[in-house]
Amino acid sequence: MQVVFVYLVVSAVLSGALAYDPDMLQDICVASTSSDVKVNGFVCKSEANVTASDFAFEGLAKAGKINSSVGSLVTVANVDKVPGLNTLGISLARIDYAPDGLNPPHTHPRATEIVFVLEGELDVGFITTANKLISKTIKQGELFVFPRGLVHFQKNNGDKAASVIAAFNSQLPGTQSIAMTLFTATPAVPDEVLTKAFQVGTKEINKIKDKLAPKKS
Secondary structure (H helix, E strand, C coil): HHHHHHHHHHHHHHHCCCCCCCCCCCCCCEEECCCCEEEEEECCCCCCCCHHHHHCCCCCCCCCCCCCCCCEEEEEECCCHHHHCCCCCCEEEEEEECCEEEEEECCCCCCCCEEEEEEEEEEEEEECCCEEEEEEEEEEECCCCCCCCEEEEEECCCCCCEEEEEEECCCCCCEEHHHHHCCCCCCCCHHHHHHHHEEEEEEEHHHHHHCCCCCCC
């Protein structure tokens, strides 16, 4: 019930006051993900084919299995998972953290984010364009806001699992992990760019790339 309450409250606040996505021009516009037509968002599928399942998603109800090297798992509920979100300017995510787990520094280019702590205690923060760190420790029942486009992070500072519900004022906020973006891009960012930016040698750059490279199955 706590999770349901958070969904409703955060959704109402963000959709009404903080919408950045284009305003809707009809009651519903369920995303037609199979359409070849490209628009800013998704074209609407026929209303005759719309069902309740287009507006529902059960993926945030339980903690996911964490098997990442950083100790966190993000489960999204955006327009890709909930087609009914198309044109509504809102989405959610659940983030689960192992003890000492980290959601590494990243940005959302199309949305402001607000997180509500379901359990545990987290060190959270963002960096302004003036290079100032704004940070705080938040615990169960508390929330924190990350302004649109700014680099931010969350870290579980406890010895028990933690989890949050995150809300975004975009149906598809986008995520750019700083480390993954710089060191695993395709084609690769030239080594001379990275060595000069970080003031290290090629050997150190290659070590980082090796650690971040996707594991081969």
